[in-house]
Amino acid sequence: TAPGGPPAGGASDAKKPGQKVHAFEDNQTKAQQHFVHGKEFFKNSKYFDAMEHFREAVRLMPEVAEYHYFLGKTLVMNPQRIREAEERLLRAVELKPDRVEFYLELARFYQKVNLGLRSQKYFQKVLELDPKNGEARVALGIKEKKALNFKDFLKLDLGEMLKSKKDK
Numbered sequence: 655t656a657p658g659g660p661p662a663g664g665a666s667d668a669k670k671p672g673q674k675v676h677a678f679e680d681n682q683t684k685a686q687q688h689f690v691h692g693k694e695f696f697k698n699s700k701y702f703d704a705m706e707h708f709r710e711a712v713r714l715m716p717e718v719a720e721y722h723y724f725l726g727k728t729l730v731m732n733p734q735r736i737r738e739a740e741e742r743l744l745r746a747v748e749l750k751p752d753r754v755e756f757y758l759e760l761a762r763f764y765q766k767v768n769l770g771l772r773s774q775k776y777f778q779k780v781l782e783l784d785p786k787n788g789e790a791r792v793a794l795g796i797k798e799k800k801a802l803n804f805k806d807f808l809k810l811d812l813g814e815m816l817k818s819k820k821d822k
Contacts, residue, residue: 681714682714684710684714685710685711685715685721686711688708688710688711689707689708689711689721691707692704692706692708692711692724692728696728701728701731701732704728705725705728705729705732705735709725712725717749718749719747719749719753720750722745722749723742723753723759725742726739726740726741726742726745726759727739727743729742730763736767740760740763743759743763744760747760754784754787757779757780757783758787758789758790761773761775761776761780761790761793764776765793773793774794777790777794778790778794781796
């Protein structure tokens with residue numbers, strides 16, 4: 655081909671109006687479509703189909719935390735996919751360390767597989783990001799300290815409160 659002439663292969667290789675130039679844009683669009691379909695299947699409890707769509711979204715765009723999160727959340731449903739579920743949830747947290755729901759799902763995951771210390775670690779991280787998170791507070795055994803109003807104070811049995819633990 656002469657410099658300045660049509661590209662090799664003729665005019666059919668030339669960019670058409672509206673055609674995407676970069677493969678990244680195509681992958682991004684395809685991944686988003688798979689993600690939307692996966693969420694729809696997940697919502698309808700069709701976890702295998704959801705898993706396949708989320709897996710494809712992750713394959714196309716591996717740096718999107720939400721794709722890993724939803725894939726991990728779906729994989730948790732299958733006892734044979736527990737290790738992969740953990741990997742996906744950890745990757746989501748790694749990519750977006752400020753997302754409370756990612757830590758919460760990881761804490762639930764560890765609770766489900768009876769890894770209590772790991773579960774507590776992630777529930778504590780949830781509280782660092784969201785100190786009022788009820789689920790994390792309950793999981794960690796943190797009770798709400800309710801302010802005592804005057805009416806409630808009058809109802810208290812002061813004699814019981816003043817007794818030592820040994821007397822009770």
